[in-house]
Amino acid sequence: MILSELLKSKRETKGLLLREVAYKVDVDTALISKIEKGDRKPTREQIEKLAVALDIDYNKLLTLWLSEKVYEDVQGENVAIDAIKLALKRIKTEVKK
Amino acid sequence: MILSELLKSKRETKGLLLREVAYKVDVDTALISKIEKGDRKPTREQIEKLAVALDIDYNKLLTLWLSEKVYEDVQGENVAIDAIKLALKRIKTEVKK
């Protein structure tokens, strides 16, 4: 499940209008619309507010958001998988410290 | 091995001055210095030129460069590993198509 889809489906499940979510996130309704369509990426602060507004686990949402950043960095590259694996290895060895 | 370290060690192995590498990459010497110190990230075009100038395998250099982008996206996050793994999963399923 992609971030934009998750946000949209959650909003609909909760029966909220774009306007209501926009209010809670403190941005224009149009921006929420774009985020749900995948035209815009939410900022980190917006992710936090969206998690609250839509009652989504924050870590889950953050993970998804970060993973899409990562995905965009490498998508289309022929070395995409290698690059991600290398980054993963680095993170893992760093965490051990 | 980190990108900046690789670039520096390769240059030194080849006995080149910053000025000479800068010439081949077509930028100011100071910029190469910063890149080797990790203060600046090379652009993609610079990566290509650096690979030629320093006789480094292009794919290897590109992989390293991309992996550092990924690393920076998630480093310091408590969900860093999950985010990377999720991105990896998405890339893998996409490649299959």
Place this chain on the structure above:
DNA sequence: TTACAACTTGTCAAAAGATGTCTAAAACTA
């Protein structure tokens, strides 16, 4: 159909970030 509400789209300006150069200082070498 009309009227209204919900949602979407295009465009703009401001803010934020990236990029490259210049100058001068620091570090190194002979």
Place this chain on the structure above:
DNA sequence: TAGTTTTAGACATCTTTTGACAAGTTGTAA
């Protein structure tokens, strides 16, 4: 010390991101 290489800081420029506004489209109910 003199000359060379490397580094640091400041700055201008360029690009990207962000958010708002207005106008458009879609959907719904009478």
